[in-house]
Every structure is written in structure tokens, then in C-alpha cells.
Amino acid sequence: MATVRASIHGQWSTRLAFILAATGSAVGLGNIWKFPYIAGENGGGAFVLVYLGCIAIIGIPIMMSEVMLGRRGRQSPINTMHTLASEENVSPHWKWLGWAGVVSGFLILSYYSVIAGWALAYVFRTGSGLITGQTADGIQSIFSDLVSDPERLLAWHTIFMVMTMTVVARGVRSGLERAVRLLMPALFVLLIVLVGYAWNTGSFDQGVDFLFTPDFSKIDADGVLTAMGHAFFTLSLGMGAIMVYGSYLPDNVSIAKTSIAVSAMDTLVALLAGMAIFPIVFANGLEPGAGPGLIFQTLPIAFGHMDYGAFFGMLFFILLVFAAWTSAISLIEPAVAWLVENRGMNRVFASAVAGLATWLFGLLTVFSFNIWADVKLLSGIKVFQDSTIFDLLDYLTANIMLPLGGLLIAVFAVWQMSRNSSVDELSMGDGFFYKIWRFLVKYITPVAVFIVFLNAVGIIDLNG
Numbered sequence: 016m017a018t019v020r021a022s023i024h025g026q027w028s029t030r031l032a033f034i035l036a037a038t039g040s041a042v043g044l045g046n047i048w049k050f051p052y053i054a055g056e057n058g059g060g061a062f063v064l065v066y067l068g069c070i071a072i073i074g075i076p077i078m079m080s081e082v083m084l085g086r087r088g089r090q091s092p093i094n095t096m097h098t099l100a101s102e103e104n105v106s107p108h109w110k111w112l113g114w115a116g117v118v119s120g121f122l123i124l125s126y127y128s129v130i131a132g133w134a135l136a137y138v139f140r141t142g143s144g145l146i147t148g149q150t151a152d153g154i155q156s157i158f159s160d161l162v163s164d165p166e167r168l169l170a171w172h173t174i175f176m177v178m179t180m181t182v183v184a185r186g187v188r189s190g191l192e193r194a195v196r197l198l199m200p201a202l203f204v205l206l207i208v209l210v211g212y213a214w215n216t217g218s219f220d221q222g223v224d225f226l227f228t229p230d231f232s233k234i235d236a237d238g239v240l241t242a243m244g245h246a247f248f249t250l251s252l253g254m255g256a257i258m259v260y261g262s263y264l265p266d267n268v269s270i271a272k273t274s275i276a277v278s279a280m281d282t283l284v285a286l287l288a289g290m291a292i293f294p295i296v297f298a299n300g301l302e303p304g305a306g307p308g309l310i311f312q313t314l315p316i317a318f319g320h321m322d323y324g325a326f327f328g329m330l331f332f333i334l335l336v337f338a339a340w341t342s343a344i345s346l347i348e349p350a351v352a353w354l355v356e357n358r359g360m361n362r363v364f365a366s367a368v369a370g371l372a373t374w375l376f377g378l379l380t381v382f383s384f385n386i387w388a389d390v391k392l393l394s395g396i397k398v399f400q401d402s403t404i405f406d407l408l409d410y411l412t413a414n415i416m417l418p419l420g421g422l423l424i425a426v427f428a429v430w431q432m433s434r435n436s437s438v439d440e441l442s443m444g445d446g447f448f449y450k451i452w453r454f455l456v457k458y459i460t461p462v463a464v465f466i467v468f469l470n471a472v473g474i475i476d477l478n479g
């Protein structure tokens with residue numbers, strides 16, 4: 016029963032366009048900003064190994080499931096879930112999964128934009144030569160001057176939100192396709208240049224050792240949850256971003272091959288970022304567990320001392336902004352698609368509404384680095400005793416909402432949807448590879464997510 020639905024929002028022009036757009040969504044702040052600092056906070060090697068395992072056995076199968084549902088439904092995640100549930104004769108409540116995704120995207124973008132704003136600010140701080148020749152201490156104070164000033168953070172957050180909503184308003188296809196085609200390879204080249212720099216001047220062996228030699232005594236249940244949550248976050252899974260991109264995917268494209276390609280590129284970028292950053296961290300006696308400021312306090316030291324460092328630094332942060340930009344667009348696309356489909360808005364108006372709401376909510380993050388830095392809403396709970404509002408938002412979305420969303424997507428794809436429908440939509444036959452996918456999504460993903468959750472809330476303790 017092949018579906019003949021068409022998306023009212025249009026389609027990617029080619030398979031490559033989808034791969035680039037999905038890679039653009041996946042490769043973002045998660046790879047270059049977040050991965051290194053959470054790996055640093057969770058002891059390095061063991062965390063990286065758990066993360067890679069999660070990508071392979073949970074991430075790729077879930078990505079295939081999400082693209083599959085999106086392409087079959089060909090609407091915003093809310094309407095896609097509603098339509099597919101009715102076609103499969105299961106509960107219409109599945110549409111709430113679409114809603115949960117829209118809310119996750121909104122919450123993530125509200126803080127994502129603030130961090131992308133830091134990257135924007137650093138384009139100017141590096142390009143102007145401010146970092147040139149600075150010591151680690153000098154670089155550190157440039158960073159704290161920025162984040163402690165709510166007005167400056169607000170200004171950069173505003174600029175980034177306007178950039179994002181401008182592209183979304185024009186439609187994802189025009190502009191975006193062309194931009195990612197140029198920018199993603201450039202980002203790769205620059206990362207390799209930086210790894211080369213770290214190799215020559217940093218404590219490369221120590222950095223690589225930190226990243227790739229697992230010491231399981233350094234990771235606890237919460238670290239495993241963070242690794243799994245990050246697998247979802249970095250691949251943009253569990254909230255409908257990849258589903259909505261899948262809804263613009265032409266029919267004849269292989270979902271399995273494209274999902275593997277996107278996941279592989281995303282992983283490569285994260286590992287390269289780690290190999291660029293940790294050697295510099297160790298060579299300069301910095302703290303690998305420094306938290307969210309890590310890349311803003313380490314890479315500029317390298318740029319400040321290399322030939323043409325101001326230029327390369329500026330280029331690096333421009334590319335980081337672009338990586339974040341192509342991800343931000345996908346975070347809000349599910350909401351905008353729904354506003355267009357169900358509220359009869361045109362794209363421009365829908366983008367303005369969604370963008371304004373996200374911008375406003377982003378103020379919580381802006382203030383949690385300065386005037387509300389001491390607001391610890393859940394200080395009564397041990398793991399959250401030091402968590403700011405930003406930390407809580409990040410934890411709630413990445414560690415809870417995305418894995419839960421992914422789990423439900425898995426449940427829908429194999430327990431609710433008929434075998435015929437998934438065989439039809441994945442178009443890879445009913446053989447070995449289909450069976451592996453089905454097994455992973457049917458048993459491994461739900462059980463893994465469930466155990467990690469239980470473990471993290473302390474009901475069972477795998478470490479004990």
C-alpha cells in the first residue's frame with residue numbers, strides 16, 4: 016500500500032539535498048560545543064565509547080524510523096502521527112507524540128540560540144584581534160565578560176533568532192540547500208586544520224588518550240544517560256526534526272543508506288572536534304570538565320597564538336554559527352509546518368509567531384548566566400543542586416524528552432505500524448537488513464532507553 020501523499024511544503028530537489036539538510040540539522044553546536052564539554056565532564060574515553068555504542072545501536076535505527084514515519088505521513092510531525100495512527104487503526108492519541116516533539120524543539124531552540132549567540136560574538140572577538148597573544152587567563156575573562164552581561168547576550172540571541180526565522184520564513188529549500196552544500200565541507204576542512212594545529216602544538220597524545228582510552232570508573236549512571244541523551248541530541252532525533260525533513264524526501268531514496276551517511280558524518284565531526292580541543296586543553300593546563308564555556312575558553316588560546324589566528328578563529332566561529340544555523344532551522348520547522356497546515360498561516364507569519372515565542376522563552380537562558388546565575392530551582396535534588404535554569408532546560412530536553420520521544424517513535428514504528436507498511440516505506444525488502452533494523456527498534460532501543468532511565472532515577476543501580 017504505497018502512499019501517494021505529497022507535502023504541501025514541497026520536496027528536497029535531490030537525495031544529496033536531503034543528506035546535506037539532515038547533516039546540517041545533525042551537525043551543530045552539539046558536535047563542536049556540547050560533545051567536548053560533556054565528554055570532559057564525564058571523564059572522557061568511557062563516555063565516548065558509550066556514546067558511540069548508542070549512535071550505532073539506537074541512533075541509526077531510530078533515525079531510519081523517524082525518516083520513515085515522516086516520508087509516509089508527509090506532514091508536520093503532529094499531523095503525520097495523527098494520519099499514520101488512523102491508517103494503522105491505532106489510538107489517535109499518538110498525535111501527542113508530535114506535540115511533544117514541537118515542544119522539545121521550542122525548548123531546545125530557546126537555549127540553542129543563546130549559545131549560538133556566543134559563537135556570533137566570538138566571530139568579532141577573534142576577527143578583531145582581541146584574542147591575539149592572550150594568555151589562558153585573558154581568554155577566560157573575555158568569556159566571562161560576555162556571559163555576565165545580559166544585554167550583550169540578549170542582543171546576540173536576538174540576531175541569531177532573526178537569522179533563523181528569516182530562512183525558515185523563506186522555506187527550507189531555497190537558500191538552505193545551497194548554503195549547506197558550501198558550508199559543511201568548509202567546516203570539515205577547518206576542523207582538520209585545527210586538528211593539525213592541535214597535533215603540532217598541543218598535548219596531542221594526552222588529548223587522544225583522554226578521548227579514546229576508556230576508564231569505566233569515571234562514568235556513572237548519569238553519565239550513561241548523558242551519553243545516550245547526547246546520541247539523540249546530536250543526531251536531531253526524538254522530536255520530529257528528522258521526521259519533518261523526511262516528509263520532504265523524494266520517494267525513491269534509500270532511507271537506510273542516507274541515515275547511515277548522516278550519522279557517520281555527524282560522528283566524525285564530533286570526534287574531530289574533540290581531537291582539536293583536548294590537546295589544547297591539556298597543553299594549557301585547562302580543566303577538561305570546565306562545562307559549557309569549554310570551547311570558548313580553549314580554542315581562542317590556539318587561535319591567539321597561531322599565524323593568521325585572528326583570521327582562522329573568525330572563520331571557525333563563522334562556520335560554527337552556520338552549523339548552528341542549519342540546526343536551528345530544523346528545530347523550529349515542525350512547529351512552523353504545523354502552523355501553516357492547521358492554522359492557515361502563511362510561512363512568513365507562522366515563522367514570526369514561532370520565532371517570537373522562542374525568543375521570549377530564550378530570556379530564561381540569557382539570564383541564567385548572569386542575573387539569575389544563582390537561581391537553582393531544583394536545589395533540593397542532589398544531581399540538580401548546582402543546576403541553573405539553562406542546565407535544567409538542557410537536562411530536561413536532551414536527557415529526558417528526546418530519549419523518551421525516540422522510544423515512542425520506536426514503539427510506534429514496530430509495535431503499532433504493520434510490518435507491511437514499514438517494509439513498503441523503507442523499500443529495502445524483507446531480508447537480513449530489514450530484520451536487523453526491526454530487531455533493534457523492537458527490542459534493543461526500548462529496553463536500552465528504559466534501563467538507562469531507571470538507572471538514572473536510581474531505581475536500580477548498575478554501578479552498585
Ligand code: PFF
Binds near residue numbers: 041043123248249346
Ligand atoms: N543536532 C543538533 C546539534 O547537534 O547541535 C541539535 C538538534 C537539532 C537537536 C535539531 C534536535 C533537533 F531536532
